Structures are given as structure tokens and as C-alpha cells.
Amino acid sequence: MIKYHTPVLLNECLNALNIKNKGIYVDTTFGGGGHSRAILDSNPSIRLFSFDQDNDSIENAIKLQNDFPARFVMIQDNFANLWTRLSLERVKKIDGILFDLGVSSHQINDSKRGFSFSYDGALDMRMDISKELSAYEVINKYPYEKLLSIFYKYGEEKESNRIARGIILERQENPIKTTLELGTIIDNYTYSRQKLKAKARIFQALRIYVNSELESLERALNDAIRILKPGGRIVVISYHSLEDRIVKNIFREQEKDCLCPQNFLKCVCSKQSYISVLTKKPVLPSKEEIAENSRARSAKMRFAERKDVA
């Protein structure tokens, strides 16, 4: 049987979470449940609440629910709704939280989901299939300017202009229905010799846009820091520079005790420092881990500890 997903930086995550007896922990990205199971196994007195918005992932939770009936709760939702969903579980404060961002190997390898240009599948890319917007609507209905801005903003692709024009021209003939059709258009409308990279960037851009990934991340990181107990840890593994930039910036902002412009003689913002960032540089996977699991190669882990401030 093909493995659903191999957890990345597993021991590093457990160390960074600094798991305490009787603590309440949250895994915001359950996936195949590798990190969740390791967190539960690491200490028999803790409780864990895990989130995932993907229906496929929820099936993996059944085994954990059977193995840890009193200590594990699975919540099928976007982690942007973290605060509300935990409140409904009567959880106001937590001891640690993990974000292992992006898509799972299962999502990438399942051609039906349309996340990968290497497999032929419908242009979908929704992590939560109850949502209406899919990559098909974006590619076939959005005007040129909107496509251009999505490709630049979320894919940082230099040839976005040519690719967006190509899509507009091609869809006048027939709707663009599959990942392979879109991949061929990107191939045909790029000059660069790095066609594979262009495809990866455009597919990344579509996925981020369709799932509002960066907006959810910003909201969830700020909420997570708010509900951490003093000494509690927030641990984030990101897989591309746009995610990592958000993590770095939010950590930096939440660590500062003043956000006034530099030319102000006196602080007027009363901002407090809420966290200490414990990783000046991100933790990266070892060569051995990358050799065993190629998905780990772009991983960067950052973590911080909540201070004792109201």
C-alpha cells in the first residue's frame, strides 16, 4: 500500500514543541496523522486536537480515535477557524501548536485532485471539496489581469504575462479541463528553458489562490499566538518562500514591543512583545532525511515561545 504521507522533521518538531505533562496540544494540519500520532505517543498525559480541511485526511483519524479515545479529537475544518472551533471544545488556552503547511503526498499523488502537472486529472486543486471555487473556474473564467496578478503574486513567475495570454487564447477554442492541458499550454507559451519550474510555479500559484492559503495562515498564526499559554510553543514548517515570509514577519512583529515609526521620540502604540523567537535561522532537514523523503527538501521549520503577558 502506498504511504499517505511521511512526516517531515518529526523529531525536530517534537523537541521544538517541548511537550509538557497534561498539556493541551494542537496539530493544525493532520494529513496522514504522522505528527499527531508521534505527539500522542510522546506523553500519555497530554490531549491533542487536530485539524484538517480535507475529507480524505479525516479517514486517517479513525485509527487514532480508536487508539486514543480519551485524548484525541479530530476537527474537520480550515485552521483559520482555529479559535472558534477550539472555543466550541471549551479550550481557551493551549500548550503548543504545530503547522505543517501545504499539501500531503496523498493529495499530490492522487490525479483526481488535480494538484500535480505530472498526472492527468481534472483542474480542481480544492483541499476542501465543499468549497465552490476550483482551478477550473480560475483558468477558464478569470480575465487576463486577474490571472496575471495570481501568477505573479503567488507563483513569482517571470513569464506570467505570456502564460496568462496563452490561457486566454487557448480557452477561446475549447475550455481547458485538465492538468495536462494546462501543463502543455505553459510549455508552449514559455521561452525559458526552465519549463518545469514555470509549471511548478503556476500550479503553486493556482493552489494557493484556490485555497486562500496565505490569508488562512496569517489569521491562524495570529490567533495561535493569542491562545498559547506562557511557555507554550508555536512550531511552523513551511515549504515555499511566500509561506516562510509570512511566518518570519508575523513572528518578528509579535516579538517586537513597539511598532511606532522609527522617528517617533516616544512609543505611542503600547504594543507588547508576546513571543520570543527561538530560531534566528530556520531548522532544515538533514541530508539523510532528504535522501529518504524528497518532499522534505524545501522544508523550513521556525518556532517561538509565548511570553507571560496579558
Ligand SMILES: C[S@@+](CC[C@H](N)C(=O)[O-])C[C@H]1O[C@@H](n2cnc3c(N)ncnc32)[C@H](O)[C@@H]1O
Ligand atoms: C503537509 S500535509 C500534513 C502532513 C502531516 N503532518 C502528517 O504527518 O501526515 C498538510 C495537510 O494540511 C492540510 N491543510 C492545509 N491547509 C489547511 C488549512 N488551511 N486548514 C486545514 N487543513 C489544511 C492539507 O489538507 C494536508 O492534509
